[in-house]
Every structure is written in structure tokens, then in C-alpha cells.
Amino acid sequence: MPTTLRNEAAIAGIGVTEFSKSSGVSELSLAAQCIKAACDDAGLDPSEVDGLVSYTLDSTDEIEVARAVGTGDLKLFSKINYGGGAAVGTILQAVMAVATGVAKHVVCWRAMNGRSGQRMGQGVSGNIVSSDLIHWSWYLPYGMLTPGSWIAMIANRYMRKYGATAEDLGRVAISQRNYAQTNKRSFFYGKPLTMEEYLASRIIAEPLRLYDFCQETDGGCAILITRRERARDLKQKPAVIRGVVQASTRGQEQMTSFYREELESLPEMELAARLVYEQSGLGPDDIDAACLYDAFTSEILMQLESFGFCGKGEGKDMVRDGALDIHGRLPNNTHGGLLSEGYIHGMNNIAEAARLIRGTSTNQPKSVHHVLVSSGVGVPTGAMVLGQD
Amino acid sequence: MSKPSRIKPALGKDNAWWWEQASQGVLAIQRCSSCKTLRHPPRPMCGACRSLEWDFVTASGKGRICSYTVLHHPQFPGYEYPLIIVLVDLEEGTRFTSQLVGCAPEDVDFDLPVEMVMHEDPDGFKLPVFKLAGAA
Ligand SMILES: [Zn+2]
Secondary structure (H helix, E strand, O other), rough: OOOOOOEEEEEEEEEEEEEEEEOOOOOHHHHHHHHHHHHHHHHOHHOOOOOOEEEEOOOOOHHHHHHHHHOOOOEEEEEEEOOOOOOOHHHHHHHHHHHHOOOOOOOEEEEEEOOOOOOHHOOOOOOOOOHHHHHOOOOOOHHOOOOOHHHHHHHHHHHHHOOOOOHHHHHHHHHHHHOOOOOOOOOOOOOOOHHHHHHHHOEEEOEHHHHHEEEEEEEEEEEEEEEEHHHHHOOOOOOOOOOEEEEEOOOOOOOOOOOOOOOOOHHHHHHHHHHHHHHHHHHHHHHHHHOOOOOEEEHHHHHHHOOOOOOOOOOHHHHHOOOOOOOOOOOOOOOOOOOOHOOOOOOHHHHHHHHHHOOOOOOOOOOOOOOEEEOOOOOOOEEEEEEOO | OOOOOOOOOOOOOOOHHHHHHHHHHOOOEEEEEOOEEEEEEOOOOOOOOOOOOEEEEEEEEEHHHHHHHHHHHOOOOOOOEEEEEEEEEEEOOOOEEEEOOOOOHHOOOOOOEEEEEEEOOOOOOEEEEEOOOOOO
């Protein structure tokens, strides 16, 4: 029995549906389609799937998916809380299951009519029936109802303290928009962004503008996890999971961790960094590319610091140096990310990380040995490092 | 038709007392009866000493702006835009999320001193908001 998850499991298949603003089909249909696609990608018959993991925010139950797709008997079914903070957490469930023999082939998925159905950007107004209603009640009466409003509070303080500017956020938006120009799945395919356009876009929640926000999207994305040895039998080059962790820390709230001594850093992401480097035996110098969670541009600057790619307050200097671009120190979100490809709650960033290991990104940097992926920012989160077999 | 009103807080065993104090004009801060640690938002147990016993102190209402954002979009019924949201470091040592009133968006800044005023909606709902110290 393994005593570490390091190198025990691999991503053997990735599957995506078309991304759009109006899918015209149910979220169950999107889920079934992306899961089937992930199995096809791996060359695995769906009847061999024996574990399913998703987000608590996903409207589709595992058993509905199992009947629709025709999976085998399920030995693992689990949902992870905290919105996009669940992304890598779903993979952790799968890795623990396959490493211990609980299940053999686990699919993690997120499928959402994120634009035509329930829109995350519309926040928590309306009929909330969740148990964290009391938490939100400290914010809703004041009109703080949207993810943008919560993230802006932290971003404003961070930018003021370290001198990060609107142009710095713009550099993140433009870098990822450039990547989207070769990726036909991207909402912004064929629509590059200039700094003038970025700066002229309307202010939503100061200091954040329209193009600092991700793209509400309809679509599904699934990731097939199995043991490393088993992945070698399947069709694709395995993306070996060197480390995968979840992280939540003191003073943690969902999006509104406003009561910590220091607001200009992401303690849960720093914890995720420490844990994932520890598990993988790697450090920031070993990471060649990244898919950092990017619901908002400001989150990228802060995470560069959390993961030790630069010192505190130096995220802006990295983006000014072009670090996130294809020939830069850390090509980031080479598919366009949540900002430009689409917002499938971070699952599509995991798919791109696997492509980077396979060497099949539409913006493939030279010699990628290790890729870092993170889950949602400002929420209980997680991180994963993928490597070559 | 009356104007739409703001979203009201859900009231449960752990927070209804606080809004009850607000309805009487008090900005309350929960205090552990055992180790005297102040805490906000309120919780049933003290994270420092695990005591379930608590009372509260009445905040002076004085503090400084720790951070802020000015909301422009999307615009929800029951709120006026641009809407200035502030994090206030209260002089007692806890932090409070609120609204800044009577201030132009271009005049809000970090570290400015602020004072609590109790706002009352047309429907009688009360909530603590802040104005710049010394402002009318
Ligand atoms: Zn105590």
C-alpha cells in the first residue's frame, strides 16, 4: 500500500464538449458527453469506469451520469465543495481511490450551463438554500452579491500595497487572450485584445474591469484518472500526478476572508504550494508551465507569489517581463484559461495541464517537464503538479 | 408599488442577536466570556479557547478604511450605484464589512477615518453603515 500519492496515478483521458454561451442541452447531457469523450480519449470503454467525482455546485448526480453514460458499478462517488476551489480536490479524491485500490478508473467532471443557466457572475442573490446562508448574510444586505465584488476588495488592497497597476492586470488578460487565438474552443478565438481596449473596458467593481473577469460558459470537461501503470496500457501518454493536495487555513471564508491580519496574500494558496511541493519533492524552479486559476486577472499576480515564483509584491514585475507568455519563464494558461477559453470552473485548466505534458497544447512551449495547476482563489483550494511518465 | 428593498439577512441562532442589536442602533461585537477575545463575524464557539459562553461589547463606531471597492455592475434592485463597500478596522480591533455613505466614489481612500451611522430603510430595516469622519 502506498504511503504517498506521489507518482501513483496519472491523467489518462481528457474530454471536453463544445464551449458556448447557450448549449441548448441539459447539464446532464453535457456531463455525459464530456465523460464519454474522456473515455474515448483514453481508449477505455465507459463500462470500466467505477468512480465519479464532481463539484457540490454541479447540478447532476453521479447516478444520473452513471445511467446516461453506462458506467460500471460505482465504488466511489463524491462531490467537493467551494465552487472552483473544488477543481483539483476532485482529482485528489480520484487519486486516493486508485492508489488504494478502492476504484480503478475514476472520472472527475464539471458540466454547467454557466451562461444560459445559473450564472456564477450573478452571485448569490435570489433563492439561496445552502447552509452557509448566515455567512452570506454579512454581505448581501450591503449589496455585496457577486464574486467580482468579493475579489475586488482583496485586489484593491493588494494592488495599492505593491503598486500593481491596471496595465499589469491588462498584461495578464492580453497574454491569455493571445493564447486563445490558436485555440478554436476559445470564446475569444479570432478576437485579440489590445491594451487600449482593455483600459477602455468598463469598470465593474473597482479596481476590476470587464476584461479582468472570466467568461461565463456552457460546457463540460472531464478528466479520467487511473493508476500510472494502468495509464501506460491506454491510448494516451500518461500525465503523471507528482502531487495533489487540498488546502484551507485559519480565518478561511468562502470568497470573503476579509478578517485576516494581512489581506495582500492568499494563505490557503501558500499552504497548497507548501503541501504540493512537499508531496512532489519539487519546487518552483522545477515548474516549466502553469494553469493558475484565473476567474479574475488579479488572482494570477497573487498566485505567482503564493507558489514562490517571485517574492511578495513581485507578481507585477513578472508580468511586465512577459513571464506568462510562450517564451517567458512560466507560460500560463496556454489555452486562454477561464478568462479567454471559457469558465468550466477550473476543470478546463486541468485538461490543458495534461495537454502540456502530452505536448499537444495549441501553444506548446518547448520542453515541459512539470506543470502546476491550482484550484479556485479566495476559497478553500488545492494544487497539483503533473509530470512526464 | 413601493421601491424594491435590499436583501435581508437570514436570521439563525448564531446571528439573529446581532441584527436585533442593530435594530436598536447598536453595532455589536461578540466577546468570549472566558478569554475575552472579540470576534466578528459571530460564531457559537471561541476559536481561541473553545468556550461556548459569550457576551458582546458595543463598538464606538470609529475606525479606519482597511480596503474598499466601488461597485458599478451588475446593478441589483434595492441598491444605489455606484455603491461603495468598505472594510473597516474598528478601533476595538475587529474588522467589519459595510457601506460608505455620503461620499463621492472618487473621495474614498485607504486608511481614512470613518464613523458608523445607523441607516434605516423605508421599510424600517436598520443596518450600520459608515461615513467619513467629520462629514455631514
Ligand atoms: Zn475564548
